[in-house]
C-alpha cells in the first residue's frame with residue numbers, strides 16, 4: 001500500500017467513528033452555536049474560509065496534474081465547481097444571521113476537512129488516474145442526474161429556510177414540499193449530491209467524500225430534528241430526520 005492509499009484508508013475509516021459521536025454532540029454552529037468552544041468568529045466569513053480551499057484545490061490539482069484527463073473527469077471538475085462556487089461565494093452572503101458567530105475551532109475543522117477532501121479527490125484525478133471512463137455509461141449518467149437532483153433539493157431547501165427569516169423573527173417551523181416528510185431536506189439534497197458524484201466518478205476518493213457527507217450531515221440533521229422538537233412543542237410528529245419515511 002502506498003502513502004496515498006494509506007491516507008485514503010484512514011480517511012475512509014474516520015467518518016464511521018465520528019458518526020455515533022456526532023449524533024450525541026450538537027456541533028456548535030448555526031442554531032446550535034454557543035460559547036465555551038474557544039474564540040468565536042464571524043459566521044458569514046467563516047463559511048467563506050471553510051469552503052474556499054475546496055473550491056480552489058480540487059480543480060487546481062486536476063489541472064496541474066500530469067495525468068491525461070478524459071471528458072468525464074472534466075465534467076466532475078465542473079460539478080465540483082458548480083457546487084463550491086455556490087457554497088463559497090453565494091450561500092455565506094445570503095444567510096440572514098447578522099451578528100451570529102461560530103467557534104474558530106469549527107472553522108478550522110472545516111478548512112482542514114476541505115483541504116484533505118479537495119486534495120484526495122484532486123490528486124487522484126490529476127496525478128494518479130485521470131481516466132474516469134466513458135461519459136455515456138449508465139453509472140456516469142445516473143450519477144450526474146443524481147448530483148443535479150440533490151443540488152436542486154439542497155439549494156431550494158436552503159433558500160426556503162433562509163426566506164423563513166423574512167417572515168418573522170427567529171426560527172419557525174418550515175412547512176410544505178419535502179419539509180412535510182423530513183426536518184432537513186437541505187442535508188438530504190447534499191447527501192444525494194455527493195452520492196451521485198461518487199457514482200459518476202467511481203473512485204475511492206469520491207466514495208470517501210460521499211461517506212463523509214452522510215456521516216456528517218446525517219447526525220447534523222438528527223441534531224436539528226431533536227432541536228426542532230424541543231423548541232416547538234407543536235412540531236409535526238410524522239416528520240423523519242433526513243431520509244423520507246426511513247430516518
Ligand code: NDP
Pocket residue numbers: 029030031032095096097100154158161162164165170171172173174186187190212213216217220224
Ligand atoms: P441549517 O439547515 O440549520 O440552516 C440553513 C440556514 O437557514 C441558516 O442560515 C439558518 O439560520 C436558517 N434556518 C434554518 N432553519 C430555520 C428555521 N426553522 N427558521 C428560520 N431560519 C432557519 O444550516 P446548516 O449549517 O446545518 O447547513 C447549511 C448548509 O451547509 C446546508 O446546505 C448543508 O447541506 C451544508 N453543509 C454541508 C456540510 C458537508 O459536510 N458537506 C456540513 C455542514 C453543512 P441559523 O444559521 O441562524 O440557524
